[in-house]
Amino acid sequence: MKPTAPPVLALKSFPPSAGPRPYYVAGLAEHLARFPHVREPHAHDFYLLIYVTEGAGLHTIDQVTYELRPGSLFFLAPGQVHHWQLPPEVQGYVVFFSAEFYLFRYPGPRLYEYPFFDGIRPPVLYLPPAETGLLGLLQRLHAETRAEQPQQVEVVRAYLLLLLELAARHVAAPATGAAALAQQQIRQFGVLLNQHYRQQRTVQQYAEHLHLTAGHLNAVCRRVLNKTASALIHERVVVEAQRLLAHSALSVAQVADELGFDDPSYFGRYFRKYAGRTPEAYRQQHR
Structure with missing residues (x-):
């Protein structure tokens, strides 16, 4: 018999190797190797970003299947059910964070105003190869979290703000x-x-x-x-x-x-x- 509902995974389900933190950042291949169960349908109680740099596959979010390819940047809000079909050679980055982690420094409605979290627009951006700004930020964020650093929580939060704000610019030109x-x-x-x-x-x-x-x-x-x-x-x-x-x-x-x-x-x-x-x-x- 099926479970009552797909599992809802908490942030603490993904402890980073360096110890508990109020966020989680990992290489995509590393993440899949440590937590193979994430290939099955599940939801989260936190927000997440997934950026693909190598490999191709399929990513199903709330019963809608999207192409997963280099330059794909996916955004999921709490409660969305997803699973994926990924090849062994897939590479990229995953970033998890709770609403509280973001709102501690950046209060107000902005988190809920990002267009990719509104449940109306598609939850993916397909970025052109020439776009390297977001990839560079993710690479630096990943490097930052490999070991403890002074004021690391604030640095990670600042990187997160930059990622979300710059990603939002790719949804559409600012309207007036x-x-x-x-x-x-x-x-x-x-x-x-x-x-x-x-x-x-x-x-x-x-x-x-x-x-x-x-x-x-x-x-x-x-x-x-x-x-x-x-x-x-x-x-x-x-x-x-x-x-x-x-x-x-x-x-x-x-x-x-x-x-x-x-x-x-x-x-x-x-x-x-x-x-x-x-x-x-x-x-x-x-x-």
């Missing part, structure tokens, strides 16, 4: 005016959606949170992401349903209850409408 406002509204919508998708599934509810009309929120989403707000809400609900169906032993009725559906039959119709098959058929395909 109305475009900047639209992107801010999209980020806020993404945060709200991750908080409330189990209880709130109408555009009007999210629009009220944002002090917008439902029509305006739909228009902003369509302009920035080429999807309606309604489509994004349904996608978020279906992704969570797929996680539970694929990685847990919960019955369909229990999955429905977990996602806030009072009627399992309605959940079945909802899932079939937006996923293209019944919950039972989806589970059978992903056993």
Whole structure:
């Protein structure tokens, strides 16, 4: 029988060889050799970055499979389920950190505003070969953490800030005016959606949170992401349903209850409408 849910790994599950730290940095090949179980589906209670320098494979995040190749930079937020298929020659870097580690020095909403953590945009950047700034930072961060150094925690935190800020520049050119406002509204919508998708599934509810009309929120989403707000809400609900169906032993009725559906039959119709098959058929395909 399947476990109730995929394991959720804590930061302390990955002790660095130099001793406990409030972060984890390692070469990708070294990481996979020390912790081979990470090839199986699992989630984390922390944030992580994965940068690939050599090798090619597949990386599945929340049931969506992405190409993994040199120059790939993946971003995962707490709770996302992922697994990968990697060749023996894969090389790169992994960086793990908790929200508390970042927020201790950089408080405020910035961590939740990064576009690659909003649950709406793809969680990967495919960087061109000419882009060496982020790779250089990762190499120096990796070297910094090989042994204890004075003020190392602050140095690592500063490197992390630089990595996230410079990576965010690759998502899109900084917007100004109305475009900047639209992107801010999209980020806020993404945060709200991750908080409330189990209880709130109408555009009007999210629009009220944002002090917008439902029509305006739909228009902003369509302009920035080429999807309606309604489509994004349904996608978020279906992704969570797929996680539970694929990685847990919960019955369909229990999955429905977990996602806030009072009627399992309605959940079945909802899932079939937006996923293209019944919950039972989806589970059978992903056993």
